[in-house]
Amino acid sequence: MHEMGIAMQIIEIASASIPKDVPDVRVERVNLKIGKLAAVVPESLRFCFEIASKETPLAGAELHIDEIPVVARCKACQAEWVISGPVFTCASCNSGQIDILSGRELNIESIEIAEEESNHEDGQQ
Amino acid sequence: MKMGSNKIQIVRHHKDFHKMPHTHSQGSTEVGTVKSGTREIKIVRRVLDVNEKMAAQNRQLFTDHGVFVLNMMSSPGSGKTTMLVKTLAAVMPDIECAVIVGDICTTNDADRLAVSGAPVVQINTDEFGGDCHLAAHVIEKAAGGIDLHHVQLLIVENIGNLVCPAEFDIGEDARVVVLSVTEGEDKPLKYPLMFRVCDAAVLNKIDLLPYLEYDVEDAVKNIRQIHPDMPVFQLSAKSEEGFGPWLAWLRRKVDQKIKR
Numbered sequence: 001m002h003e004m005g006i007a008m009q010i011i012e013i014a015s016a017s018i019p020k021d022v023p024d025v026r027v028e029r030v031n032l033k034i035g036k037l038a039a040v041v042p043e044s045l046r047f048c049f050e051i052a053s054k055e056t057p058l059a060g061a062e063l064h065i066d067e068i069p070v071v072a073r074c075k076a077c078q079a080e081w082v083i084s085g086p087v088f089t090c091a092s093c094n095s096g097q098i099d100i101l102s103g104r105e106l107n108i109e110s111i112e113i114a115e116e117e118s119n120h121e122d123g124q125q
Numbered sequence: 126m127k128m129g130s131n132k133i134q135i136v137r138h139h140k141d142f143h144k145m146p147h148t149h150s151q152g153s154t155e156v157g158t159v160k161s162g163t164r165e166i167k168i169v170r171r172v173l174d175v176n177e178k179m180a181a182q183n184r185q186l187f188t189d190h191g192v193f194v195l196n197m198m199s200s201p202g203s204g205k206t207t208m209l210v211k212t213l214a215a216v217m218p219d220i221e222c223a224v225i226v227g228d229i230c231t232t233n234d235a236d237r238l239a240v241s242g243a244p245v246v247q248i249n250t251d252e253f254g255g256d257c258h259l260a261a262h263v264i265e266k267a268a269g270g271i272d273l274h275h276v277q278l279l280i281v282e283n284i285g286n287l288v289c290p291a292e293f294d295i296g297e298d299a300r301v302v303v304l305s306v307t308e309g310e311d312k313p314l315k316y317p318l319m320f321r322v323c324d325a326a327v328l329n330k331i332d333l334l335p336y337l338e339y340d341v342e343d344a345v346k347n348i349r350q351i352h353p354d355m356p357v358f359q360l361s362a363k364s365e366e367g368f369g370p371w372l373a374w375l376r377r378k379v380d381q382k383i384k385r
Contacts, residue, residue: 002256002257006172009175018166028163029163037318038292038318039291039292040292086315086317088317088353089350095353096353097354100321106172106173106292107171108169109167109169110167111165111168112159112166113163113166114162114163115163
């Protein structure tokens with residue numbers, strides 16, 4: 001539901017990361033890491049990004065989303081496992097004392113910009 | 126609610142729409158694959174780091190003033206405001222309180238809370254784009270309207286929503302999620318992040334239990350499945366049944382902060 005705000009943050013961070021020495025550059029792809037426990041729906045984020053990026057250097061860029069699984073470690077028995085459903089107790093020893101190792105990510109990893117100014121229209125695909 | 130043994134097919138739209146044959150990603154190999162003809166510029170930043178920095182500033186501000194901040198979250202209509210009105214009435218004689226209340230529109234909740242005599246700041250997020258949650262910068266602005274020297278407990282009544290507020294740190298000391306017995310017992314399973322990030326849960330409207338087929342045990346079991354050690358307070362904001370343990374928990378939390 002707050003994907004528009006997140007899309008705008010992504011555009012802000014990505015725009016600020018474009019090197020100043022390449023004017024009128026086109027960003028081809030934005031690489032993101034989003035944990036499965038983050039309250040973000042990738043398809044909504046793409047939809048919002050497409051709208052919010054119009055008339056910015058990010059217009060037309062592809063959002064590449066790497067979904068990170070929720071990985072937990074039991075504090076009692078040190079077992080590590082991927083949480084795939086709404087159960088946060090240790091499958092090995094049933095302890096509720098766990099650390100969430102991954103799955104809350106909402107990171108922008110990198111952007112990819114066109115290597116050289118090209119004349120062809122369809123930069124995508 | 127066993128995962129994996131169900132017969133119901135789960136359709137995940139975002140995966141179907143995704144044009145790449147992207148299976149469950151265990152690593153980040155695809156991110157490393159740069160499109161041909163492009164140059165990759167590494168960034169590696171948290172998208173919400175602006176909010177996180179602002180939340181850290183808020184937390185410092187509140188700590189400097191010896192203010193304990195409680196972030197109250199829930200679905201719409203769970204009875205947060207009534208619960209808050211009763212809570213303020215009970216603790217105000219000996220704890221100095223203030224309230225920030227967030228809604229998309231109207232000042233109805235602020236009007237109800239102002240009866241307590243506590244300073245109340247209403248945030249209407251339509252001024253901030255109709256947001257579905259309170260973000261740290263909004264709290265900073267609202268806190269500017271409160272004399273924090275005379276506050277020991279600041280309660281933030283977040284916008285009724287079990288999804289987005291869970292993602293936004295506002296600089297609070299504790300988070301409470303309120304749900305009511307007129308909702309489904311499986312709400313914790315449907316909104317795991319919310320129940321995971323909170324420090325306590327309140328099961329409200331227990332005065333209605335005789336009229337409902339609500340399974341309290343099942344609801345508590347579901348909460349514990351998401352957050353095994355979380356205290357769960359079963360109470361009725363209307364009749365004030367079960368209010369004692371909730372108030373004791375809150376008082377203890379405030380004491381721990383202001384005596385530091």
